[in-house]
Amino acid sequence: MKKTVEIVDDLDTKTVYDELSDRSSGGICVFFGAVREFTDNEEVTALEFEAYKSMALKEMDKIADMAIAKWNLNKVVIKHAVGKKKVEEPVVIVGASSAHRSACFEACRFLIDTLKETVPIWKKEIFKNKSVWVSAHP
Amino acid sequence: MGVEMLFFGIAKDIVGVSQMEFSFNMENVGSVGDLKVQLMEQYPALSKLSSFALAVNGEYAQDDLILKSNDEVAVIPPVSGG
Numbered sequence: 001m002k003k004t005v006e007i008v009d010d011l012d013t014k015t016v017y018d019e020l021s022d023r024s025s026g027g028i029c030v031f032f033g034a035v036r037e038f039t040d041n042e043e044v045t046a047l048e049f050e051a052y053k054s055m056a057l058k059e060m061d062k063i064a065d066m067a068i069a070k071w072n073l074n075k076v077v078i079k080h081a082v083g084k085k086k087v088e089e090p091v092v093i094v095g096a097s098s099a100h101r102s103a104c105f106e107a108c109r110f111l112i113d114t115l116k117e118t119v120p121i122w123k124k125e126i127f128k129n130k131s132v133w134v135s136a137h138p
Numbered sequence: 139m140g141v142e143m144l145f146f147g148i149a150k151d152i153v154g155v156s157q158m159e160f161s162f163n164m165e166n167v168g169s170v171g172d173l174k175v176q177l178m179e180q181y182p183a184l185s186k187l188s189s190f191a192l193a194v195n196g197e198y199a200q201d202d203l204i205l206k207s208n209d210e211v212a213v214i215p216p217v218s219g220g
Contacts, residue, residue, distance in 0.1 A: 049219065050147060051219075052144065058196055058197075080220075092220050115219055116218075116220040118198075118217065119217060120146065120212070120217055120219075122218050122219070123218040123219060123220075133148040133215070135188060135216040135217075136188065136218075137188060138188045
């Protein structure tokens with residue numbers, strides 16, 4: 001299967017090599033997004049993700065198709081977690097495999113940057129005494 | 139006419155529910171842009187957001203799109219995945 005596009009409660013970080021491995025690929029590039037402990041010097045206890053799942057999957061699929069067409073990729077992975085995630089837990093995985101490394105490096109950057117711009121998923125930062133929807137207000 | 143509205147993220151907090159039937163008078167509301175104005179009048183906190191988009195039947199919609207009865211319309215506040 002060329003594309004793996006998923007929204008899941010818990011991301012399995014161990015399957016991604018097999019999902020991207022391909023006889024025609026000499027390069028595989030993967031980006032993991034994770035929960036960071038501090039935002040602007042404030043301690044984050046968790047992130048909570050919510051998705052408009054049916055639309056998010058469609059948008060992720062479009063991004064995968066654009067990347068495949070632009071960089072002639074052999075395989076693409078885009079996976080996002082939903083629900084409450086603690087510090088160090090993975091929240092997103094994007095990956096690409098291609099004949100040579102430059103294509104998959106560039107594609108990976110495009111996949112995560114575009115996901116952050118267009119895919120209807122929302123992140124709430126949960127601090128000790130408050131919680132904030134990220135980017136909601138100017 | 140009525141549409142099925144979905145609210146996510148901060149929009150859900152502002153409106154207080156994640157979904158509702160939303161009815162409007164066709165004389166005042168025909169397009170996505172009209173519905174946005176109507177929503178901002180009803181929920182002024184929506185206009186304080188950095189931006190918000192409407193998706194109709196799972197696709198981002200331009201303001202001039204004309205709504206149909208039973209469309210699924212989602213309020214999409216600024217996305218922040220990843």
